[in-house]
Amino acid sequence: MPQSKVRDLSAAVDLIDSGSSVALGLALEHAIPFAAGHELIRQGTDDLTLVGPISDLLFDQLIGAELVETVRAAWVGNVSTGTGYNFRRAVEEGNLDVENHSNFSVALSLKAGAMGVPYLPTRSLLGSDVFAESERFREAEDPYSGDRLALVPAIRPDWSIVHVQRASPYGDAHFWGNSGVTFEGVDAATETLVVAEEIVDPAVIKSDPSRTTITGDSVTAVAEVPYGCHPSPLAGRYNRDNEHYVDYAERTTDRAGTAEWLDEWVHSVPNREAYMERVEKDLRPTERTVAAEVEYGR
Amino acid sequence: MDGDAYTDRELMVAAAAREIDDGDVAFVGMRLPLIAFQVAVSTHASNARSVFESGVVRDTPADGFLHTMCDLPNLDRAVSTTSMIDIMSRLQRGDIDVGFLGGAEIDRYGNLNTTRVASDSGSVRLPGSGGACDIACLSQRTVVLMAHEPRRFVRDVTYNTSPGHGDGGDWRERESVAGGGPDALVTTKATFGFDDGGELYLESLHPGVDFDDVVADFPWDLRTAADVTGESVDRTDPPSRPVLDLIREFDPDGFWTR
Numbered sequence: 001m002p003q004s005k006v007r008d009l010s011a012a013v014d015l016i017d018s019g020s021s022v023a024l025g026l027a028l029e030h031a032i033p034f035a036a037g038h039e040l041i042r043q044g045t046d047d048l049t050l051v052g053p054i055s056d057l058l059f060d061q062l063i064g065a066e067l068v069e070t071v072r073a074a075w076v077g078n079v080s081t082g083t084g085y086n087f088r089r090a091v092e093e094g095n096l097d098v099e100n101h102s103n104f105s106v107a108l109s110l111k112a113g114a115m116g117v118p119y120l121p122t123r124s125l126l127g128s129d130v131f132a133e134s135e136r137f138r139e140a141e142d143p144y145s146g147d148r149l150a151l152v153p154a155i156r157p158d159w160s161i162v163h164v165q166r167a168s169p170y171g172d173a174h175f176w177g178n179s180g181v182t183f184e185g186v187d188a189a190t191e192t193l194v195v196a197e198e199i200v201d202p203a204v205i206k207s208d209p210s211r212t213t214i215t216g217d218s219v220t221a222v223a224e225v226p227y228g229c230h231p232s233p234l235a236g237r238y239n240r241d242n243e244h245y246v247d248y249a250e251r252t253t254d255r256a257g258t259a260e261w262l263d264e265w266v267h268s269v270p271n272r273e274a275y276m277e278r279v280e281k282d283l284r285p286t287e288r289t290v291a292a293e294v295e296y297g298r
Numbered sequence: 299m300d301g302d303a304y305t306d307r308e309l310m311v312a313a314a315a316r317e318i319d320d321g322d323v324a325f326v327g328m329r330l331p332l333i334a335f336q337v338a339v340s341t342h343a344s345n346a347r348s349v350f351e352s353g354v355v356r357d358t359p360a361d362g363f364l365h366t367m368c369d370l371p372n373l374d375r376a377v378s379t380t381s382m383i384d385i386m387s388r389l390q391r392g393d394i395d396v397g398f399l400g401g402a403e404i405d406r407y408g409n410l411n412t413t414r415v416a417s418d419s420g421s422v423r424l425p426g427s428g429g430a431c432d433i434a435c436l437s438q439r440t441v442v443l444m445a446h447e448p449r450r451f452v453r454d455v456t457y458n459t460s461p462g463h464g465d466g467g468d469w470r471e472r473e474s475v476a477g478g479g480p481d482a483l484v485t486t487k488a489t490f491g492f493d494d495g496g497e498l499y500l501e502s503l504h505p506g507v508d509f510d511d512v513v514a515d516f517p518w519d520l521r522t523a524a525d526v527t528g529e530s531v532d533r534t535d536p537p538s539r540p541v542l543d544l545i546r547e548f549d550p551d552g553f554w555t556r
Binding site (some may be wrong): 027028029030053054073074075076077079080082083084087088091092100101102103104107108111122123124125126127128129130132133147148149176177178179180181182183184232233235236239240242245285286287289 | 328460
């Protein structure tokens with residue numbers, strides 16, 4: 001029988017060393033592992049390199065907590081309001097290195113890492129300053145057709161942190177809803193932390209293997225954290241808390257406001273239960289929509 | 299809002315919806331295009347589909363307001379909730395008919411900047427490309443939506459996040475930029491096309507907007523429909539009553555459109 005990889009969240013996040021590269025927010029505005037990110041802030045895990053496509057608020061919070069040295073991303077901000085003030089301030093003050101990507105170049109970087117190849121070619125990027133100003137992307141001629149292509153080198157993060165609906169203690173996980181670059185991120189990373197709404201019996205996972213999108217052999221640790229994505233949504237479980245995004249934007253325009261916000265929502269809350277006590281809204285789906293039954297047979 | 303009065307952004311949504319043809323596959327980013335697709339598929343384009351870089355593929359309006367493409371109503375009754383590699387590969391294959399873009403700056407050839415702009419105090423960092431560079435490079439055609447402010451129309455974009463027609467002519471072909479590039483610009487004052495050389499020209503003024511006010515916002519001699527097609531500059535059709543009703547159904551509190 002495989003060994004359980006279950007840890008509580010703080011012990012799991014404690015495995016991530018300062019100086020690590022960490023991929024986060026891989027399903028875009030969906031399933032962002034905020035609880036794990038907040039634990040990184042509480043533990044003061046610093047000198048981080050963050051990797052992701054549209055990172056939304058979690059990158060801005062980690063940057064505001066002064067834990068980030070480098071960002072390799074396509075977009076950093078607040079999807080509801082635009083600007084991420086901590087990101088903007090850190091770049092303008094010269095305190096953050098940014099490797100500018102497009103969403104596809106982040107996806108291809110992780111896909112190359114996941115496939116174990118050094119790079120992948122694309123027809124995107126050519127003609128843009130995302131390409132022209134990059135020290136990483138290269139132009140190459142397709143040896144078959146002679147076409148010009150952009151080459152995107154692999155990224156292999158030290159860690160990927162992903163949030164799923166349910167996982168077995170072994171790290172085999174069901175995830176549904178849009179996935180962005182979640183699976184590429186898991187396969188590219190050396191270590192993966194799976195945060196699950198629910199840890200379930202392995203028989204539940206095996207009842208629907210087509211939904212098993214992460215297998216335990218890629219997973220280092222599993223932590224159970226209900227509502228671990230708030231304020232982002234998780235398919236079937238809870239919707240987006242948009243007011244939280246708007247409130248964050250209004251309160252974090254300067255350093256002092258950010259410090260207050262982090263104190264209220266991160267430092268003074270020891271865990272996710274305490275955090276969720278502060279969220280008064282009911283974000284559960286207003287209507288259950290259950291998929292048709294699937295049969296496998298033998 | 300009562301009667302047939304409408305906001306600038308409601309008019310932009312209506313104009314954007316007209317850019318989606320029946321049967322199109324539209325790459326729908328965030329904000330106004332998200333609503334424009336829902337209007338289009340509810341009116342003249344019932345066979346259109348939308349794809350989102352998050353992985354969502356839809357062919358019907360969402361049953362509920364969307365702050366983002368990943369809100370649960372957008373996942374509920376979607377055709378598919380897949381991955382970014384899947385969606386971007388459709389784009390790279392040339393399967394996306396129309397993509398929507400926004401930007402902080404645009405130049406006369408439709409190059410767009412969403413990465414950084416110059417200011418009196420130095421450089422201002424913006425959120426970046428997201429999927430915009432990919433949509434700009436690879437869609438069959440793109441439609442740009444933008445607030446009409448003079449500072450956004452520049453001779454040269456500070457950073458070319460999303461390539462348009464480069465420096466004009468056959469630039470995209472020369473530079474191996476695959477898709478067709480910008481085909482229309484819709485602002486809060488007017489609509490614009492791009493001529494055969496890839497240069498922006500004024501096509502129609504929104505109701506109540508003066509020609510001189512629009513032209514004054516551009517730091518170059520703006521071409522007009524008269525220069526390009528020989529026809530006069532039109533008036534943009536206002537949103538019809540049914541279209542306005544739909545926009546307000548999809549954005550009941552006016553979060554994006556008021």
